[in-house]
Amino acid sequence: xxxxxxxxxxxxxxxxxxxxxxxLGYDPNFVPDSVKTFVVHLYRHIREKNVYEIHQMYEGSFxxxxxxxxxxxxxxxxxxxxxxxxxxxxxCLLYREMWFRHLYARLSPTLKQRIDxxxxxxxxxxxxxxxxxxxxxxxxxxxxxxDEFVYQFQSFxxxxxxMKNKTEQEIALLKQFDQAWNVYGVLNFLQALVEKxxxxxxxxxxxxxxxxxxxxxGYSYTGGxxxxxxxxxxxxxxxxxxxxxxxxxxxxLKCLQxxxxxxxxxxxxxxxxxxxxxxxxxxxxxxxxxxxxxxIREFSKMLLYIFKVKQYHxxxxxxxxxxxxxxxxxALLALSLSLCPQVKLVAEDVNTQLRExxxxxxxxxxxxxxxxxxxxxELFSYACPKFITPSAPTFDEPLVNYNQDAYRLQxxxxxxxxxxxxxxxxxxxxxxxxxxxxxxxxxxxxxxDEPTLRSILMTYKHKTHAVSVDGKIISNADVDFYIDDxxxxxxxxxxxxxxxxYFMRQIVKLEEMIHEVDRVKLD
Amino acid sequence: xxxxxxxxxxxxxxxxQLVALNPYNPDILPDLEAYxxxxxxxxxxxxDANLCLxxxxxxxxxxxxxxxxxxxxxxALMAMPAPDxxxxxxxxxxxxxxxxxxxxxxxxxxxxxxxxxxxxWDEAAKNxxxxxxxxxxxxxxxxxxxxxxxxxxxxxxxxxxxxxxNIEGPAFDKFLEHQVxxxxxxxxxxxxxxxxIVLPRTEFNHPELKKxxxxxxxxxxxTKIFPILG
Numbered sequence: 001x002x003x004x005x006x007x008x009x010x011x012x013x014x015x016x017x018x019x020x021x022x023x024l025g026y027d028p029n030f031v032p033d034s035v036k037t038f039v040v041h042l043y044r045h046i047r048e049k050n051v052y053e054i055h056q057m058y059e060g061s062f063x064x065x066x067x068x069x070x071x072x073x074x075x076x077x078x079x080x081x082x083x084x085x086x087x088x089x090x091x092c093l094l095y096r097e098m099w100f101r102h103l104y105a106r107l108s109p110t111l112k113q114r115i116d117x118x119x120x121x122x123x124x125x126x127x128x129x130x131x132x133x134x135x136x137x138x139x140x141x142x143x144x145x146x147d148e149f150v151y152q153f154q155s156f157x158x159x160x161x162x163m164k165n166k167t168e169q170e171i172a173l174l175k176q177f178d179q180a181w182n183v184y185g186v187l188n189f190l191q192a193l194v195e196k197x198x199x200x201x202x203x204x205x206x207x208x209x210x211x212x213x214x215x216x217x218g219y220s221y222t223g224g225x226x227x228x229x230x231x232x233x234x235x236x237x238x239x240x241x242x243x244x245x246x247x248x249x250x251x252x253l254k255c256l257q258x259x260x261x262x263x264x265x266x267x268x269x270x271x272x273x274x275x276x277x278x279x280x281x282x283x284x285x286x287x288x289x290x291x292x293x294x295x296i297r298e299f300s301k302m303l304l305y306i307f308k309v310k311q312y313h314x315x316x317x318x319x320x321x322x323x324x325x326x327x328x329x330x331a332l333l334a335l336s337l338s339l340c341p342q343v344k345l346v347a348e349d350v351n352t353q354l355r356e357x358x359x360x361x362x363x364x365x366x367x368x369x370x371x372x373x374x375x376x377x378e379l380f381s382y383a384c385p386k387f388i389t390p391s392a393p394t395f396d397e398p399l400v401n402y403n404q405d406a407y408r409l410q411x412x413x414x415x416x417x418x419x420x421x422x423x424x425x426x427x428x429x430x431x432x433x434x435x436x437x438x439x440x441x442x443x444x445x446x447x448x449d450e451p452t453l454r455s456i457l458m459t460y461k462h463k464t465h466a467v468s469v470d471g472k473i474i475s476n477a478d479v480d481f482y483i484d485d486x487x488x489x490x491x492x493x494x495x496x497x498x499x500x501x502y503f504m505r506q507i508v509k510l511e512e513m514i515h516e517v518d519r520v521k522l523d
Numbered sequence: 524x525x526x527x528x529x530x531x532x533x534x535x536x537x538x539x540q541l542v543a544l545n546p547y548n549p550d551i552l553p554d555l556e557a558y559x560x561x562x563x564x565x566x567x568x569x570x571d572a573n574l575c576l577x578x579x580x581x582x583x584x585x586x587x588x589x590x591x592x593x594x595x596x597x598x599a600l601m602a603m604p605a606p607d608x609x610x611x612x613x614x615x616x617x618x619x620x621x622x623x624x625x626x627x628x629x630x631x632x633x634x635x636x637x638x639x640x641x642x643x644w645d646e647a648a649k650n651x652x653x654x655x656x657x658x659x660x661x662x663x664x665x666x667x668x669x670x671x672x673x674x675x676x677x678x679x680x681x682x683x684x685x686x687x688x689n690i691e692g693p694a695f696d697k698f699l700e701h702q703v704x705x706x707x708x709x710x711x712x713x714x715x716x717x718x719x720i721v722l723p724r725t726e727f728n729h730p731e732l733k734k735x736x737x738x739x740x741x742x743x744x745x746t747k748i749f750p751i752l753g
Contacts, residue, residue, distance in 0.1 A: 183582050187547040246581065247613035251546075251574055288613070289606055391584050409617045413609065420636050451641070454683060458638035461674040465727065467605040475727065482728045483676045485719050491730040504748060511751045 028077035034065060035076055036084055039095065043085040046135055051219065055138040063317050066102055074103050090133055093124040101148050104155070111173050114156055118180040121149055125189050125231075129196050133227045139218060139267070142227065143274040146234040149186075150241050156181040157388035161403035171395065183390035187242060190235040197232025200258045218267045233259075233267055237274060240281050245388045247410055249285035253469055256282060261298065272309070273318050276302065276325045283332060284385065288414065290466045292340035293476045299333040304347040327357075331383035334358040335376065338365045339421060340464070341428070342478050368422040376418050380411055421463055423456045431479045431490050439486045457483065542575045552579045552586060559591050559598075566659045568598055570607050577614040589622060596628045597654055600635065601663035604670055608632045624653055635664070638671055640687040665689070674727045678711065681718040 038061055045053040066075075078096045085091045100117040103109055109117070124145075127133055160174065179185060194200065205211040218230040236255055243252030259266055261282060269275045279302040286295040306326050313319050333354060337343060343351060361379070365372045387406035393399075430437070430445060443453040464477035480491045538558045541551050555576035562568055573595045580587040592615060599607035612620065612629070619625065627650050634643035643664070647654055654660045668687040672679050685695050699720070702708040709721040726732040 184547050184549065191547060246578070248574065248578060248610075249613065250570070250610050251578070254571075289610075390582050405617065410613065412617070413612055417609070420633065455638045455640075458671045458675050459636070461727070462604055462636070462638060462671050465604070465674055471605070473604075473727075480730050482730065483679070485678045485680060485713055504745070507748050507751060511748075 026073040028074070029080045031076045031080050031084075032069060034069065035081065038062070038065060039081045039084050043088065043091055046091065046137075049136040051136050051138055054136075055140065058138060058141050059317075062098065066106070070102065070106070072106065074107065075099050090127055090135070093120060093127065096120045097124055097145060097148075100152075101144070104148070104152065111159075111170050114152070114159070115173070115177045115180040117152060118156075121152075121189070122185075125193065128228050128231060129192055131196075131228065134225050136219065136226050137230075139226075139230055139270050140273075142230045143234050143271040146190075146231065146238045147273060147277065149189075150238050150245075153181050153183075153186045153242070154245055154386055154388055157183075157390060158386065158403050160393060161389055161405075162401050163393050163399035164401050166399065174393075175395065178392060187239070190238045190242065193228070193232045193235040194239070194255075195232075197228045197235075199229060199232035199236070202229065203258050214265060214267055217270045230267070234274060237268060237278050237281075240285070241277060241385070244281045244285055244385050245406075246390060247387060247406065249288045250469065252281065252285050253289075257469075272313060272316075272322060276306070276322065276329075280325055280329055280332075281385070283329065283336075284383075287332060287336055288410075290417070290463065290476070291468065291474070292336045292466075293342060293345065293474070295336045296333065296340065296342055296345045299329050299336065300346045300350050303329055303333065303350045303353070307349050307353065328383040330354055330357050331379045334362055334365075335379050335383070338362055338376070339418070340476050340478065342476070366425050368418075368425065373415060373418065376415060377411065380414055381407075384410065420459070424460050424463065427456050427460055428479055431481055431488070434488075435490050435492075437488050437490070439483075439488065442488060457481075457488070538572055539569060542569075542572050546575060547578075549579055549583065552576065555579070556588065556591050559594050562598060563594055563657050568602060570599075570602065570605075570610070573598065574610060574614070577611055581614050581616075584616065587619070589619065589624075592619065593624050593628070593653065594657065596625070597657045597660065600628065600632055601657070601660060603635055603664070603667040627653060635667065640668055640689070644689040661689075673722050673725060676722055677724075677728050678719040678721050680713065681710075681720060684720055 038057065042054065042057050042061075045057065075098075078092050078099060081095065082088075082092050085095075097120060100109070100113070100120065103113065104117075166174075199213075202211050202213050206213050213229070213233075218226050218233060220226045220229075236259060239255035240252040243249065243255060256278070259268060259278075261268075261278065268278045279298050283295040283299045283302075286292070286298075303326065306322065310322070310326075313322055316322075330353065333346070333350075334357075337346070337354075346354065358379075361375050365375050384407070387410050389402055389406045393402070426446060427442075430442060439450055439453060443450050446453060446456075448456070461477075464475060466474050466476055468474050481488055482491070483489070538554060538561075541554060545551050555572055558569070558572055559576065562573075576591070577595065580592070596608065596611055599611045602608075615625075620629065627646070631643060631646055631650075631654075634640070634646060647664075665688040672684060672687060685691055688698070690698050699708070699710060703710060707723050711719050711721055713719045722728065724732065
């Protein structure tokens with residue numbers, strides 16, 4: 001069997017139980033004609049900078065061929081195809097990147113394959129960073145590279161942390177290749193891409209009209225290459241994600257700061273996967289930092305967008321991932337709204353969906369009993385990122401698994417925050433009923449003594465007034481009040497119905513309809 | 524608040540720059556540790572530098588100094604109402620958080636987060652060895668208490684204020700005098716008993732001062748109907 005000579009089979013692939021590359025009589029040196037045609041054309045389109053055709057082949061042909069011929073085995077090895085592409089160094093690196101991505105998606109990578117994939121990323125990014133790449137690649141592809149790079153890092157950390165079942169051979173490999181997927185290496189590559197691409201300066205200059213980046217979706221129409229620039233751009237999202245995986249939300253948000261996500265039309269929205277990853281992590285980080293209003297607003301916008309465009313992505317390879325993140329963001333929205341009931345910030349269609357999915361659970365979460373905590377736990381665990389422990393194992397006997405440690409810590413601290421807020425929902429519902437109420441009266445209604453009530457009221461104020469990354473105090477309060485000596489004055493934050501906006505939209509709609517009717521010719 | 528006023532600006536500048544240029548470089552770890560001590564002695568503060576150090580500890584746990592971590596956490600408490608204490612805890616392994624001194628700091632943080640100032644000061648008094656090594660601790664917490672009171676009260680009873688900032692008797696009168704002279708506080712007679720203190724107006728204790736941003740219609744929406752109007 002040819003596969004026996006394949007040098008990737010020296011570590012047992014046992015991980016999530018997927019089929020192993022080496023089991024299937026796969027010959028890495030056999031190149032079917034369709035693959036030959038594929039690489040030859042892709043190579044030509046890349047040389048000719050035909051972004052449209054590259055995109056078609058990357059999104060279409062590659063998926064189709066994978067589905068038809070490589071459902072359970074890897075693509076032919078890079079050595080086998082390189083002859084058809086003039087042994088082009090960069091093309092071979094790109095091909096291998098896709099090769100590994102396909103392997104990760106459909107099979108279980110062995111430790112050796114994980115290490116080889118890391119080496120390939122190192123070579124690829126080094127070539128890009130040295131500025132010798134003169135290509136124009138689709139944003140989708142460039143996003144996938146950053147996304148996959150971070151995913152494989154996360155996957156490696158998870159894999160490494162399951163020490164219990166490691167063979168001696170694997171442990172020897174882990175020790176030998178301790179630089180593979182090293183957290184410093186990962187972060188420094190992303191950081192280097194951001195810096196070398198000058199993307200932060202480019203975005204700054206664009207604001208002054210000195211540069212065009214967003215308007216062209218990052219592409220270069222003057223013969224240059226978009227690869228470094230756009231990789232640098234997406235690396236900011238990559239950094240946000242890595243920092244979230246590490247529990248470093250503040251630093252994550254700082255990395256994203258050059259991208260103003262309140263503005264529509266940023267390049268990150270040009271690829272749905274990047275759009276979702278950005279908002280998901282941005283919203284999650286804000287949730288952890290008590291920036292509830294911000295997370296509610298962005299989740300709502302994103303979920304409304306997915307609600308509208310979902311149908312167009314049904315055939316896309318990302319469809320399943322879109323649906324999964326969609327569900328997770330609904331859970332995160334339910335958490336945010338339970339801690340900060342600002343329903344008016346949520347788009348109507350999104351709210352309807354939310355009530356269907358979580359309406360009943362959200363009611364129970366308001367009770368702050370053991371069952372409610374279990375629900376907070378359930379939703380958080382379902383929707384949180386796959387937290388990682390970035391440090392290498394100590395290799396001390398007995399070997400223990402530590403893959404759950406990071407997740408458990410973040411969960412515990414989140415639930416701790418929920419507990420600190422447990423009395424707020426009670427006080428909130430009383431405040432809604434009164435315009436003024438004395439301390440004594442409210443204390444007796446809530447069955448607490450006066451000092452406790454004062455603490456609860458101050459806690460309410462403190463928890464609903466977050467300090468943003470740049471030090472400003474931002475009110476997340478749905479019901480507001482102030483105390484004058486012993487009297488509580490409640491201030492209705494009734495959102496004035498925005499009739500103007502409503503009429504404006506109806507005028508536009510009516511006009512469209514009249515226009516439509518005019519076009520109908522009556523026979 | 525004295526947070527930015529470092530007497531040794533040049534040192535601060537260098538380390539901040541070091542962090543900005545090498546956010547993921549293990550070689551700056553000793554500099555960052557020295558900088559934590561520098562922040563303690565000079566009563567300055569840099570969240571970014573401290574998070575960077577905790578990050579390096581997270582990557583290489585064997586290099587962690589729990590003494591430095593404790594100092595970072597005390598400084599983070601002093602940064603209330605900012606969520607810095609939680610930000611730090613997110614990065615500190617659970618087994619480290621189980622140590623006695625960290626458990627104490629977590630309890631202290633809990634009292635501050637839930638505005639239970641009486642309990643906080645009692646607990647702090649029992650643990651002077653942890654908090655008193657950091658100059659300015661008391662005053663920083665008093666500033667936070669005043670912040671929380673100012674969000675909540677237009678007029679706060681004298682006793683409530685005194686308890687929150689843990690000052691009594693003549694010292695409290697002196698404190699009040701200072702605030703009246705410098706920060707526009709006003710001491711009034713309460714209708715019932717004792718005195719109330721009128722705190723400075725903010726948009727948080729006088730919600731009517733809040734600018735309503737929801738009024739009006741954005742220009743881009745109006746432009747949509749221009750063709751129709753025309």
